[in-house]
Amino acid sequence: MNLFANLTTVFNPEVLSRIADYIDEPIEKTSKAVDGLVYTIMGGLMKRTTSEIGVNQLYNHIQKGRYDGGPLDNLVTVLRDPAYTNTLITQGNEVISHLLPAMKSSIGSMISSYAGIRNSSAISLLGLTTTLVLHVLGKQVKDQKLDADGLASALFAERETLVNNVPEEFMPRLVEKVGLQQVVAGLATPARRTTVEASGRTVSTATRPAISYDLTDDSDNDNGALTKWGVGALIAVALAFGGYYLYQNTQKYSNDGQDTTDVASVSSDTIQADTVTRSLAVPKEPVAKTAPKSTSAASASLAPATSATGLASATGTGSLAQQMTPYLGNAALPKGRVFPLTGIAFQPGSLSLTPGSQATVTELATLLKTYPQLQVLLVGYANDAQGDFTNKSLSFKRVNVIKQQLVTSGINFQRIDAIGRGTGVAKNDTSGVPKPTMRKIMLKVVSK
Template sequence: MSLNVIDLIKGQLGPALVSQAASQFGESESGISKAISGLLPAVVGGLANNSNNPGVLDAITNASSSGILGNLLGGSSDNSIISTLLSSIFGDKLSGLVNSIASFAGISNNSSSSLLNLVTGATVGSIGKYAADNNLDKSGISSLLSDQKGIVSTLLPAGLSLASLNIGDWAKGYKFDNDNDAIKTTPHEEPKVEVTRSTTSNGTFPERNNDSGGSIWKWLLPLLLLIAAGYFLWKQCEKKETTTTTTVATDSTGTSSDTTVTSDTSTAAAPTSKVDENIDLNGTALKGYKGGLEDQMIAFLKSDGYKNAANDAALKDKWYDFDHVNFKTGSGNQLEAGSEGQLQNLVAILKAYPEAKIKIGGYTDKTGNEAVNLKISKERAAFIKDWLGKQGVGAQVLDAEGYGSQFAKVDAKASDAERATDRKMSVRFAK
């Protein structure tokens, strides 16, 4: 199965960035989110359509060392590489794309243009980082981009069509589906009814027999309506599927990740799953689990729990586990795709409460070599601390420590699912 580069990019465009962009551009968060949802598939599709373009490949190859991912809001709008890249992809259709997205999202053309640069920077930067991490040469990058032609086909949000984006003839190769909420019927020809008129020998029409029930349509129309109703019911039954999310442990040294399982409604009831909700941060909405890390930390800060804590000893036993921050198996410095969204949420919380201080902790289960476990847990904690520092909140991160399996509670011989509770990254308040 081909890699979906959208998964690499989503972590860069999380709720925290949306909130910051809305504040910087003077737009609503819903408008910013709506614009990004339309721009992202357009940019990915444009790159895929230019997968053999030397300029595109050069831009992606050099993106890893440009530092663009660390300063999307500040460094994308005036980046000459991005401007050149957009001109190469969209040509004279660039202004049409900006205008269409502005109209669709209800934002200004200036904001739409800035967001296009931002989304392009996040896309090129994420793909460039992935290529560097996985030693992809330009040929590998080209193949990765080309693969997206079969993946981006369902990304455009409802209400936005390719025709309305004015992005050129290349878009005809992408069959976006914007009608997921409508019943789709297969085109078919209605039966052709041939009516033959006969005449008498004198050329006049014979008198109609009133007892025959009249026109053929009196019985044909009800029959057609019955067929249509049956087809509608059949399509409805076909669509009765449900998707549930379960948590599956994947990292023997650190974290767990989510996987999607599709089951038919006729089977047993699906397990209860966590669902992302809007977590209120002083009027700003963060995406997170109810009762998850963001929700718990904000509730604690609002209750003056931090302010009233006498010293660090009063805080050291209350840790908050990350829900979405995962590292690649065996790695101490490579996050799984999508992990930066919750880290951005943490940045937003720290900026909202600048007096708050935190400490990062890394933990593993009891399996494997303890020296290796300790080393990896320390590397991961240090990585998160450094990452937060690059977002401007480093002064609020007092320490980062890895504990290996020191605090693991589940026996090494237990099942992997049971041991998953010991593998985590956590954060606590400190003084």
């Protein structure tokens, strides 16, 4: 069974009923919130393990926290004890603060809004769900004797399930809040940890036995070797010149060098920590610079030098540019407008663009380069799925084909979100009103 199947077994109706009683929320809302949190935590951990330090930290938390699946054996009984339940919640919230730093409040708000529960209930559920998810992961580590790399690979094996199972209404919030653009698009992969031995040879730790992976600063070994070499050289110089004065100055230089090494080591650690934090930060919309008002010259300065006609001639057909350029060049018009990408189409049932589609993709890339503040959301619909594809997965993969081409052309992936909505007809639609299925790509302007 895969991880999501195991989690479905853990959060069975009886367990959800006990959790709902504890947080004093309706069972339907509690179930919806837990589902959202499972996707959020699993997606967040996938993103966390795209860095080597993240792989180590997740594995350490599971090992040191003794997440071995113990409470799962009789979870309903465990949840009858309010004191122990509160312990599980506290434990989970502490772990989430380390693994997904500065995201606890934003996740709580997202789940509160999504499931219609109190924010305090969402935070409690976040802690409890995190603990139980880690126990499921820890049990798999124990049963399959996984090392840190094996755990990261097991997580990423669930990416396709995550993409296909996340409810359509929840996917945009999840991607935005947790920053899963690369994970969802299939561009992210689990990091492979490496260790530099004293000889300088780089060895993959994937072949080593599972141990406790405490974070270490490999620069200490290199600095130690350099320090020994430096001391030997300094002593040789001191003996060559044979003077006490020179020897004392040489020792002073050595001490100064050691201080510099210590400072450099601290700086390196700080930079590494900052990099990890930035990689988990929720993407923010760029803040537009305040422009002078009430003057035609000021308004004109907001528009790029390239006109709609000029851009059209540079990109071929120009239809998309002619539609979007007047809108993007006018700062008074609000963001959020939707444009149909009528020039982009796919071969039936496939991920292959039709021959005439490339011109529009290139045109869109030029627009994104011309307007560096522009952020867009690509929304795909499909009704021609074949074989193993569902319409939802086909629509999702198609918009990510476009996104990948834009990223390859030099556009930052954070400026392009992509979601697939299948046929556009909700499965739970009970209105009885016939609705046509769709096959198209839409572009929404998120920021300009």
